[in-house]
Amino acid sequence: MKSEYMSYDEFLINIKKGIVTEDGNCPVTPLLIMLQGRWKSRLMYEMCMYETVRFGQLKKDLPGITNTMLTKALRELEQDGLISRKQFNEIPPHVEYSLTEMGRDLLPVFYAIMNWGYQHEEELYRSKETG
């Protein structure tokens, strides 16, 4: 796991006052904004499963996503520095997407989410059943 900037206990105390960086910015909100929208957070999670991955594979991994939205999400995440795009001008041409260091550093976040998911597996399963 990566270095911690504040212990979890400090975090629990400080969150009530609002957490800000030295510059007065929120360290939590930027990511939440970057991953807004229907697909981006799931796309980032899928990308964690590969070193490099292609458009077609990602499309299979995210059932229901359209070319338009996959393209848009990839472009915006690239713009935000979370993924990188490498184009191979062969025939047929192909493109490889991969996480940047900044993107790969999201692994601890998905790890925390996974633990939450295991912890609440039953409730999640129930609400899925009952709708």
Add this chain to the structure above:
Amino acid sequence: MKSEYMSYDEFLINIKKGIVTEDGNCPVTPLLIMLQGRWKSRLMYEMCMYETVRFGQLKKDLPGITNTMLTKALRELEQDGLISRKQFNEIPPHVEYSLTEMGRDLLPVFYAIMNWGYQHEEELYRSKETG
């Protein structure tokens, strides 16, 4: 921090094969789906700052959100079991929202996000400057 269901090292190994629960479900995706949309993840983060909080306060905390969307997000998060709503039939009436246990258990997730935010503060600041 809460009990862990898999060490971080195991997580890094297993994520490449895809992580599933005993029932074959993904422990990560449900939360990502619950927090889809423009406001829900930020709303949950704001709610972490309070024991109980009212509609009007949340509206101040999320500049730009409309009554319609705040209402919709609160209803859906309540439906998903992340928050609870308590209505006081006084005059003027008021309503108190709070996190359920399941909602409060998201704190480690926001802690991980915070650490990511501190770690990449400079890059985030730069991209904010340059647009």
Add this chain to the structure above:
DNA sequence: TCTCATGGTATAAATTTTGTACCATATATA
């Protein structure tokens, strides 16, 4: 000649989100 594979784009339709106005009630103020 026809099909397949690649990683998309173009366009209109459907859905989600926003902007604006408004509701009921009691109290406090002018």
Add this chain to the structure above:
DNA sequence: TATATATGGTACAAAATTTATACCATGAGA
């Protein structure tokens, strides 16, 4: 008496986002 304030919203049309569908260029292989 009339008006403003506070609460937590709802109703409706407009704007923005997302989806569905069709299509593009290229070369290889049947």
